[in-house]
Amino acid sequence: MKLREELIERAKRLEEMLEKVPEPMAKELRKKLEELRELLLEQRPPRFALVGRRGAGKSSLINALFGKSVAEVGHEKATTSRGRWWSYTGELGTVEMLDTRGIQEGSTPEGADGELTPVDSIAKALGEQGPDAVLFLIKAKEVDAAVEGDLDALVEICERIRAMHHYPVPVVAVVTHCDEVEPKNVKLHDPQGAHPEDLAEKLERIERIEGDLESKIRGREELRDQFVAAHGVSSYQSWRRDGSRRADERWRIEELIHFLLDELPEQARVEFVRLSQVKALQHRIARRLTNIVSTLCGGVAMTPIPVADIGPITSLQTSLITGIGYVSGRRLEVKTATEFMGAIGANMGAAIALREVARALAKILAPGVGNVVSGAIAFGATKAIGHSAAAYFIDGVDVDKAREVFETTKKKARKLFKKRQKQLESEELLAFPTDDDEV
Ligand SMILES: Nc1nc2c(ncn2[C@@H]2O[C@H](COP(=O)(O)OP(=O)(O)OP(=O)(O)O)[C@@H](O)[C@H]2O)c(=O)[nH]1
Ligand SMILES: [Mg+2]
Numbered sequence: 015m016k017l018r019e020e021l022i023e024r025a026k027r028l029e030e031m032l033e034k035v036p037e038p039m040a041k042e043l044r045k046k047l048e049e050l051r052e053l054l055l056e057q058r059p060p061r062f063a064l065v066g067r068r069g070a071g072k073s074s075l076i077n078a079l080f081g082k083s084v085a086e087v088g089h090e091k092a093t094t095s096r097g098r099w100w101s102y103t104g105e106l107g108t109v110e111m112l113d114t115r116g117i118q119e120g121s122t123p124e125g126a127d128g129e130l131t132p133v134d135s136i137a138k139a140l141g142e143q144g145p146d147a148v149l150f151l152i153k154a155k156e157v158d159a160a161v162e163g164d165l166d167a168l169v170e171i172c173e174r175i176r177a178m179h180h181y182p183v184p185v186v187a188v189v190t191h192c193d194e195v196e197p198k199n200v201k202l203h204d205p206q207g208a209h210p211e212d213l214a215e216k217l218e219r220i221e222r223i224e225g226d227l228e229s230k231i232r233g234r235e236e237l238r239d240q241f242v243a244a245h246g247v248s249s250y251q252s253w254r255r256d257g258s259r260r261a262d263e264r265w266r267i268e269e270l271i272h273f274l275l276d277e278l279p280e281q282a283r284v285e286f287v288r289l290s291q292v293k294a295l296q297h298r299i300a301r302r303l304t305n306i307v308s309t310l311c312g313g314v315a316m317t318p319i320p321v322a323d324i325g326p327i328t329s330l331q332t333s334l335i336t337g338i339g340y341v342s343g344r345r346l347e348v349k350t351a352t353e354f355m356g357a358i359g360a361n362m363g364a365a366i367a368l369r370e371v372a373r374a375l376a377k378i379l380a381p382g383v384g385n386v387v388s389g390a391i392a393f394g395a396t397k398a399i400g401h402s403a404a405a406y407f408i409d410g411v412d413v414d415k416a417r418e419v420f421e422t423t424k425k426k427a428r429k430l431f432k433k434r435q436k437q438l439e440s441e442e443l444l445a446f447p448t449d450d451d452e453v
Contacts, residue, residue, distance in 0.1 A: 018055070021333055024326075025051055029044070029047065035313075035314075042309075043310055046313075050303070050333075053284055053302065053306070053337065057281055060278050060285060061099070061109070061110040061111075061112075061143060061145045062112070062145055062148070062149050062274075063114055063140070064112065064113050064114060065114050065149070066150065066152060066190075067118060067156075068115060070153055070156075070190055071191060076102050077249070077251055078249035079290060081251075082104050084102040084103065084104055098135070099111070099112050100113070107288050107289035108289070112140070112145060114167070116132020116136055117167040117171065118163060118164060118167045137174055141178050144175050144181065145175065146184075147183060148168070149187075149188055150168050150186070150187045150231075151190055153189075153190055153191040154192050154220065154246065155191065155194065155195070157223050157226055157227045158223075161227070165230065169234060169236045172236065182239055182240045184240055185241045186245065187244035187245065188270065190249055192223075192246040192247060192248050193265060200212045200213050202216070202266075203264060204263075220246045223246065224243075224244040224246050228244045247270055248263055248265040249267065271292055272294075284341055287299050288340065293409070296341045296342055297408060299341045300400065301404070304399075304401065308427070311396040312396070314330075315388040315389045315391065331355065331395075331399050332352055333351075334403065336348065354406070357413050357416070358402050360398070360399050390428045391428065394424045394426075398424035
């Protein structure tokens with residue numbers, strides 16, 4: 015069975031199981047399962063609409079996001095035809111971009127839609143699907159020039175999206191060509207050796223440009239609620255004929271990616287993080303996945319009915335590992351995930367034995383105690399698996415180190431689970447110690 019189908023199948027089985035779990039726990043767990051589904055099964059490429067004059071750096075920004083040459087960069091004539099969605103694909107994934115330049119200017123680049131006017135073809139493309147965010151690109155040196163025409167175009171795009179798809183699309187302004195801001199000799203991507211005062215001056219100028227642009231955009235009432243912020247970058251990279259890179263002068267692109275990620279819907283996040291290859295972001299997604307799956311496993315193990323056996327827990331854990339592997343840029347088989355569990359010593363057999371002990375104890379001690387203990391075991395083991403998978407697949411540590419991460423996290427996570435469970439019980443609430451990074 016293909017991995018995707020297998021994951022779908024597992025989610026279905028879990029859902030059936032949840033029908034037998036008492037409320038309110040079932041509701042809580044169903045919510046988590048839904049989040050997991052969005053993150054693992056309903057992923058699609060992120061979609062951005064680009065607004066910016068010819069040469070503003072739209073194609074270069076796409077390449078900057080990938081770190082690879084996937085879009086044609088033009089040095090002279092208009093190179094990007096407009097009015098349709100383009101998929102840019104690297105080894106790790108895809109983004110979809112719509113160039114809306116035709117709304118601002120008249121001349122027709124090669125390959126543009128012959129029948130429709132530029133504005134109509136853009137409207138048609140926007141009708142097919144709405145973007146997750148609109149990126150408004152402008153060169154640093156052009157912010158104080160006539161931007162009103164560009165803002166008119168921006169407003170028009172946003173209004174069309176609202177009219178067709180009924181949502182206020184987030185607008186992120188990207189100030190490109192920041193490397194060319196005075197003093198020019200300060201290299202932003204490699205500031206070592208620059209005079210500190212010169213560097214400070216350059217950064218100050220960029221900040222002022224960002225501020226200027228922000229207030230111009232906020233000056234448009236139609237955009238005020240949708241506008242996120244202005245972000246200065248350099249997207250400059252240069253490629254040899256054979257496709258190898260000869261210069262990488264990118265600056266603050268990672269921050270921009272962080273920033274864009276916040277605007278993306280859940281369904282486009284994993285793909286974006288995977289292709290951007292920004293480790294901090296991969297960790298962010300890995301932690302989310304780990305939190306969700308740990309809660310689910312803890313909840314399943316706490317269920318006072320016999321359906322809560324080891325099967326769903328193990329399959330949730332292998333899904334977690336495959337998910338983290340995917341975010342890191344790999345495609346893992348379920349078998350690889352199972353092998354990884356074995357290698358780090360995540361032996362669920364031992365956990366079952368412990369649980370049986372816990373159950374037996376519970377009869378003697380107090381009702382509920384056994385459930386909390388099993389919940390803690392499953393929760394702790396799952397957190398530990400998530401953290402060690404992140405260390406192994408994202409940071410590239412070796413198996414010994416991954417095992418160490420597994421052991422230390424497991425102990426901490428169990429304690430946390432029990433502590434939180436006690437607090438919650440005293441407040442007569444049923445909930446889980448998750449969505450935090452205390453462990
Ligand atoms: N120094 C510098 N040059 C850049 C930057 N971004 C783009 N460029 C250069 O600007 C020129 C135009 O960039 P493109 O990415 O082709 O611009 P575009 O908006 O896609 O242009 P059209 O498709 O023609 O509308 C190219 O020579 C790029 O190398 C940047 O941040 N810094
Ligand atoms: Mg272009």
